[in-house]
Amino acid sequence: KKYKVAIVGATGAVGREMLRCIFQFHFPFESLKLLASSRSAGKVIEYEGHEFVVEELTENSFEGIDVAFWSAGGSISEKYMPYAVQAGCINIDNTSHFRMDPDVPLVVPEVNAYALKEHKGIIANPNCTTIQMVSALNRLNEYFDIERIIVSTYQAVSGAGVAGMEELYRQSQEVLDGKEPVAKTLPCASDKKHYPIAFNCIPQVDKFDLDNHFTKEEMKMVNETKKIFNKDIKVNATCVRVPVLRGHSESVYIETKKPIDMDKVFELLSNSHGVELYDDIENQIYPMATLFIGDELVHVGRVRQDLDNDHALSLWIVADQLMKGAAYNSVDIGLKMIEMGLL
Numbered sequence: 001k002k003y004k005v006a007i008v009g010a011t012g013a014v015g016r017e018m019l020r021c022i023f024q025f026h027f028p029f030e031s032l033k034l035l036a037s038s039r040s041a042g043k044v045i046e047y048e049g050h051e052f053v054v055e056e057l058t059e060n061s062f063e064g065i066d067v068a069f070w071s072a073g074g075s076i077s078e079k080y081m082p083y084a085v086q087a088g089c090i091n092i093d094n095t096s097h098f099r100m101d102p103d104v105p106l107v108v109p110e111v112n113a114y115a116l117k118e119h120k121g122i123i124a125n126p127n128c129t130t131i132q133m134v135s136a137l138n139r140l141n142e143y144f145d146i147e148r149i150i151v152s153t154y155q156a157v158s159g160a161g162v163a164g165m166e167e168l169y170r171q172s173q174e175v176l177d178g179k180e181p182v183a184k185t186l187p188c189a190s191d192k193k194h195y196p197i198a199f200n201c202i203p204q205v206d207k208f209d210l211d212n213h214f215t216k217e218e219m220k221m222v223n224e225t226k227k228i229f230n231k232d233i234k235v236n237a238t239c240v241r242v243p244v245l246r247g248h249s250e251s252v253y254i255e256t257k258k259p260i261d262m263d264k265v266f267e268l269l270s271n272s273h274g275v276e277l278y279d280d281i282e283n284q285i286y287p288m289a290t291l292f293i294g295d296e297l298v299h300v301g302r303v304r305q306d307l308d309n310d311h312a313l314s315l316w317i318v319a320d321q322l323m324k325g326a327a328y329n330s331v332d333i334g335l336k337m338i339e340m341g342l343l
């Protein structure tokens with residue numbers, strides 16, 4: 001069977017990668033409709049000899065569409081997705097809007113594909129930082145039973161969309177030209193203040209929750225990890241924006257119920273679907289964001305047992321967050337649903 005497919009937010013940082021993933025991973029489409037705002041309507045996007053004319057997203061965009069991939073922002077999903085569901089379209093949503101809704105499965109296919117069976121027209125793609133972490137930790141959790149995760153992230157500017165990348169390029173040039181860098185977008189376009197990201201690290205991704213002093217990005221890691229692993233796992237996250245264009249890195253410390261056996265750890269990581277163990281310190285082999293641009297895997301290195309706690313270990317996890325963290329995971333959810341007979 002071939003499907004009538006739509007991409008909502010097709011001109012954005014993630015939307016463009018969704019188009020690429022649909023081709024690269026052979027999502028069986030009969031037609032492909034690219035939707036964005038009225039600003040982009042009529043724009044032509046070329047891919048591998050195909051030309052697509054971008055259409056304006058409206059309430060009527062989903063008549064006859066089988067499956068839509070969404071990445072145009074939470075408020076767009078909130079406003080338009082009910083019309084798509086009404087039209088009988090299955091929606092795979094990369095925004096945070098529906099993620100914690102109990103009626104919406106939150107899925108990383110290699111971790112919890114079983115949850116897809118419960119869908120009611122909407123499936124949520126988790127936050128990019130959560131996806132790469134749970135994918136890397138899944139087999140370790142199954143075997144050692146993870147009780148606590150402490151994570152610090154080193155997140156690329158493309159997580160803030162095309163505007164984030166433009167800001168890093170422009171500010172870097174401003175600094176090199178001896179000028180003051182002008183901050184307009186980061187750390188968070190909708191927050192009151194903006195700080196330069198060029199030659200800097202910003203310990204704020206998304207807005208703060210003034211009640212608990214964590215950011216929304218950090219709370220996504222806390223809450224989404226519990227939902228995906230379907231257990232009350234303790235998570236403490238610090239999310240930091242760094243001057244990297246593409247690819248999120250994470251320093252992760254876990255505590256487990258079973259004592260750590262490093263041979264077993266390496267065996268499990270070597271046999272985790274979607275995960276590449278990239279760890280050879282004698283040869284200075286470890287994952288770095290620039291090594292894996294455009295690649296769909298989660299890369300794990302610097303794996304080492306804690307020196308004081310034999311129920312704990314540390315690792316370093318890197319993925320292209322536009323791919324595994326967003327576009328690829330979404331398309332992979334669609335492919336998994338086809339395989340499971342759900343689409």
Ligand code: A2P
Nearest residue numbers: 009010011012013036037039040057072161162
């Ligand atoms: P457009 O390019 O027309 O503004 P990014 O995450 O890179 O900032 O991309 C956001 C995506 O969401 C873009 O494709 C953008 O389209 C789309 N978008 C933003 N606002 C709307 C809207 N009101 N209706 C439809 N698409 C929108």
